[in-house]
Amino acid sequence: MTKLTTNRRSALAWLGAGASVPVLAACGGSEARAQSYPVSYSEAEWRQRLSAQEFRILRQAGTERAFSSPLDDEKRRGTYHCAGCGNRVFSSAHKYDSGTGWPSFWRAIDDGAVGYTTDYKIGYPRTEEHCADCGGHLGHRFNDGPQPTGHRHCINGVALDFRPA
């Protein structure tokens, strides 16, 4: 009886794991997402359009070194655009200094500008954030930001182009 239960459990666990694999793979990084975006290029075309660093961050979900982006200290009024496609993604009105070394915002410029997936790259789930128009990886959203949202959008400066107002 015990043995049957155990077998049934492991069969269920196995089925569960099998069923979740495609979901995890689809959410693992921007390069693996099967969704289509309004702005779409082949990998070779992206490599041509972007610098090596931009490609690594935007298309391979890389992370820039903390305190490496001049945009971390950017305090002028203006808008932040996706470096991949030019989509407006953040505003200086929502930027703050989180002290983390990455440009940080408490909200995106509007709800449709960015999209989210769950990312398991470092072993636990994080909210991956990407450009809604091209799917380019921007950074992650955490729940330790300031009010009124309580969100910290932790964004790679390499993924952004700043346009002063």
Ligand SMILES: [Zn+2]
């Ligand atoms: Zn984009």
